[in-house]
Amino acid sequence: MLMNETHVPPATADASAPQANSAFDEAPGIDLHMHSTASDGALSPAALMKLCHERGLSRVSLTDHDTLDGVAEAQDAAATLGLTLLPGLELSSQWQGLNIHVVGLLPEGAQGSLVAGLESQARARIARGEEIARRMEKLGLDDALAKARAQAGSERPLGRPDFARAMVADGLVKDMGTAFKKYLGSGKRGDVKAGWPYLSEVVEWINDAGGVAVLAHPLRYGLTRRKRGLLLDAFTAAGGEAAELVSGFQNADVTRDLARQLDERGLYGSLGSDFHFPGGPVAPGSMSAVPRTALRPIWQHPRLAAIFAEAA
Numbered sequence: 001m002l003m004n005e006t007h008v009p010p011a012t013a014d015a016s017a018p019q020a021n022s023a024f025d026e027a028p029g030i031d032l033h034m035h036s037t038a039s040d041g042a043l044s045p046a047a048l049m050k051l052c053h054e055r056g057l058s059r060v061s062l063t064d065h066d067t068l069d070g071v072a073e074a075q076d077a078a079a080t081l082g083l084t085l086l087p088g089l090e091l092s093s094q095w096q097g098l099n100i101h102v103v104g105l106l107p108e109g110a111q112g113s114l115v116a117g118l119e120s121q122a123r124a125r126i127a128r129g130e131e132i133a134r135r136m137e138k139l140g141l142d143d144a145l146a147k148a149r150a151q152a153g154s155e156r157p158l159g160r161p162d163f164a165r166a167m168v169a170d171g172l173v174k175d176m177g178t179a180f181k182k183y184l185g186s187g188k189r190g191d192v193k194a195g196w197p198y199l200s201e202v203v204e205w206i207n208d209a210g211g212v213a214v215l216a217h218p219l220r221y222g223l224t225r226r227k228r229g230l231l232l233d234a235f236t237a238a239g240g241e242a243a244e245l246v247s248g249f250q251n252a253d254v255t256r257d258l259a260r261q262l263d264e265r266g267l268y269g270s271l272g273s274d275f276h277f278p279g280g281p282v283a284p285g286s287m288s289a290v291p292r293t294a295l296r297p298i299w300q301h302p303r304l305a306a307i308f309a310e311a312a
Contacts, residue, residue: 023297024245024269024290029058031285032086032298033103033216033244033272036062038070039090040159042277045074052284053081059299059308060284061088063103063272065159066121068110086307090216091121091206095199095234099186101216102199102240103270104206105298107307112208117197125157128194135189136163140172160184160191161276186222200238207239212301214270215243219250219258229261236265242298245269245290248282252291259293270298 035041036048043051045062052060060083062074071087078085087106092099110118133145141147147166148158164179173179184190206213215235218228232243243262246255246269262269271290273282299308 022290022292023295023300024271024293029056029285030060030271030299031057031273031275031287032059032061032088032105032214032270033063033090033247034060034275034284035064035090036070036074037154038062038067038156039064040161040276045070046077048275048284049074049077049081049083049085051278052078053083055283055285057083057285059084059086061086061103061105061272063088063090065090066092066118066125067156068106068118069156071109084307084310086304088211089118091117091202092124092194092196093199093202094193094196095231098221099193099196100199100221100231102202102206102235103214103216103244103272104202104209104211105214105270105304106206106209106211107303108210110209112205114205114209114211117202117205120197122157124194124196125159128192129158129162131192132158132160132163132184132190135192136167136183139183139189141167141170163190199234203235203238203240210303212242212268212298212303213238213240214268214298215240216272217247217274218243219254220247225257225261228258232261232265232267236267240267241301242268242270244272245293245295246271246287248272248274248286249288252288255288256291256293259291259295263293263295267295268298268301269293269295 036045062070064070068089075085087109089104091102136144148162151165152162164176164184167173167179203213273287275282275284
């Protein structure tokens, strides 16, 4: 998750710079990583689709954490607005002690082993939320579970952003960014490592459902280039077929190097803002420009090409 803090430029101003001789010239209007109130986002699926339409997007995916619960509402709204919505989700997994996220782009929805996998993920998230609440109470957030539930506004499994909002509401921190920096970010007291399945298992779930497994935001795990290469190797060996070349805003030189790493392994490149809530630099469709690259874009993948062609 990327925390948002400043003004949002129009989507067409930050994602659409032409890149000569690149298949990613077709990138404007695409965002394949966003969240709604079905997980830890601030907008309902329908409201998110409305915002995507207002920002000039045409091909999008709703990728809530470990659930497809918001997809039906998003599909109805997208159809009304003339958007093409690709069903998706973002699965939590573990690899060498790290929490690794995998986006599943699912043209056929949940099938096969993914169905039981999502039930298991929901149970793990409930237990994780209860443990985060216990830890937050020791840090001064009284009745943490109830307060986070009030922030969530539904009975879905709680996530760290819900506790962050509760801390802001209680005056324990000034904003969500501070809550993550001090208490809930990676390695902090509230960063509870749930019993997530191994990376290879969640990739298998996605493939079993006829989807495409995409390694989410590979530059955000704090890995050296060598370690990131090992992660990509493990992901590819498990049957993963793509990774997010651009996730929100990132350094252009590092993006070019990542493109080389993906191309060396025959992976497709995907694009996503990882949008969670309005009010900052990460909005639907807002992300760094794609550098010139020979990497194949995800919309050319055989299982997805027809869907994207219909929207062109």
